[in-house]
Amino acid sequence: MTNLFIGIDVSMKDFKVQFMDDHGETVSKRKRFLNDQPGMDSLVELIMDIRQSKNTNRIVVGLESTSVYSWHLQMGLATDHRLSPYHCQVYSFNPKVVANFKKAYVDLPKDDWTDAWVIADRLRFGRLPESCQVDFRYLPLQRLTRFRYHLMQTITREKNYFLTNLFLKFNTLQQNEVFSNLFGATSEAVLNEFLSPDEVAARPLDELIDFLMEKGHQHFSNPKATAEALKNAARNAHRLKGNLMEPVNLILATSLETIRCLEKQVKTIDKAIAKELDHFKHTLGSVPGLGPVMCAGLIAEIGDIYRFNNDSALAKYAGLTWRGYQSGEFEADEAPLTKTGNSYLRYYFVQAANLVRQFEPEYRLFYNRKYRESKTHHHRRALVLTARKLVRMVDALLRSNQLYMPQGQRSDLA
Numbered sequence: 001m002t003n004l005f006i007g008i009d010v011s012m013k014d015f016k017v018q019f020m021d022d023h024g025e026t027v028s029k030r031k032r033f034l035n036d037q038p039g040m041d042s043l044v045e046l047i048m049d050i051r052q053s054k055n056t057n058r059i060v061v062g063l064e065s066t067s068v069y070s071w072h073l074q075m076g077l078a079t080d081h082r083l084s085p086y087h088c089q090v091y092s093f094n095p096k097v098v099a100n101f102k103k104a105y106v107d108l109p110k111d112d113w114t115d116a117w118v119i120a121d122r123l124r125f126g127r128l129p130e131s132c133q134v135d136f137r138y139l140p141l142q143r144l145t146r147f148r149y150h151l152m153q154t155i156t157r158e159k160n161y162f163l164t165n166l167f168l169k170f171n172t173l174q175q176n177e178v179f180s181n182l183f184g185a186t187s188e189a190v191l192n193e194f195l196s197p198d199e200v201a202a203r204p205l206d207e208l209i210d211f212l213m214e215k216g217h218q219h220f221s222n223p224k225a226t227a228e229a230l231k232n233a234a235r236n237a238h239r240l241k242g243n244l245m246e247p248v249n250l251i252l253a254t255s256l257e258t259i260r261c262l263e264k265q266v267k268t269i270d271k272a273i274a275k276e277l278d279h280f281k282h283t284l285g286s287v288p289g290l291g292p293v294m295c296a297g298l299i300a301e302i303g304d305i306y307r308f309n310n311d312s313a314l315a316k317y318a319g320l321t322w323r324g325y326q327s328g329e330f331e332a333d334e335a336p337l338t339k340t341g342n343s344y345l346r347y348y349f350v351q352a353a354n355l356v357r358q359f360e361p362e363y364r365l366f367y368n369r370k371y372r373e374s375k376t377h378h379h380r381r382a383l384v385l386t387a388r389k390l391v392r393m394v395d396a397l398l399r400s401n402q403l404y405m406p407q408g409q410r411s412d413l414a
Contacts, residue, residue, distance in 0.1 A: 004027070163182070317341045321341075
């Protein structure tokens with residue numbers, strides 16, 4: 001069987017293409033196409049001409065994963081009816097894979113044409129991981145879960161920005177941990193209704209207690225102690241100059257509004273994710289702690305579990321593996337996490353592990369043991385190790401399609 005390897009370097013405006021045969025020889029002049037529908041159609045027509053002249057039986061296309069710029073090209077080539085009879089396979093490479101492969105060559109220039117040639121040669125080299133192939137069944141769910149990831153990251157950044165401005169207005173509110181949740185309704189009411197710590201300090205204790213009980217919906221077990229802590233924090237807080245208080249208050253109010261809006265959007269996306277998840281048969285929801293969002297995030301990024309030979313291959317794809325360091329008689333005590341895999345999948349595995357360890361005794365015990373064993377970054381290390389353990393269980397459930405069973409009632413799940 002003769003193969004046609006096609007390497008494509010994609011940008012927002014155009015994409016550059018190199019064509020290669022089984023022997024690494026160029027089989028057609030390199031071509032540049034506009035990154036639009038007519039450009040893609042022209043590429044398909046050229047591929048068909050080359051296939052006919054070279055009597056090619058199989059077409060393999062490779063692109064770097066460059067944000068959304070290669071999205072339409074991947075979808076178009078993988079689903080084009082003219083290419084499907086020739087076993088057209090489309091691979092999307094992590095840019096690191098291409099960059100590291102390129103290092104094997106000496107003094108190659110850095111330009112788009114060379115990058116396209118290197119991608120084609122990487123295809124010719126073989127040993128292509130199945131996980132690089134595009135599976136369009138999971139794309140709608142993947143777009144939703146990745147957008148939710150984006151929203152959560154945005155909320156985290158906005159909350160951190162809010163806290164920096166809160167320190168300017170009322171630094172001791174956070175230092176003294178007056179409220180368990182600085183983004184809760186009571187804390188928000190204090191920041192919105194009191195212009196400065198001086199106003200809090202001047203409010204009589206009885207009125208402050210009534211205020212906290214009203215805004216906290218009677219949830220305080222000891223409102224007097226909380227009110228006293230709030231007054232004490234207000235007395236000890238740094239004071240801002242008068243001309244700074246107004247803009248800082250405006251920033252805090254606007255930032256809180258932004259956070260509330262983003263959180264509302266997350267709820268809307270969660271409903272859409274749950275609806276889309278209904279199209280996939282799975283048993284991950286039987287695991288204590290795993291709701292629709294976590295299940296969807298894992299399924300969307302994993303795709304067809306049979307792309308992976310085993311749970312180790314899945315863990316490698318997620319970047320939940322550790323790079324050892326050994327030379328001669330020396331072997332490092334600590335091994336860094338590779339983090340070279342799918343960052344979205346790694347995020348959902350870690351978040352899922354944090355939930356499962358709260359509801360499943362086996363994972364809670366495992367997390368606690370790893371927490372005690374860690375010398376530094378206890379929570380982070382224990383959580384990542386718990387996520388790696390979760391990979392085995394998720395892999396087994398997706399392959400068997402059986403309900404999760406707690407430890408002692410199963411023989412093959414981690």
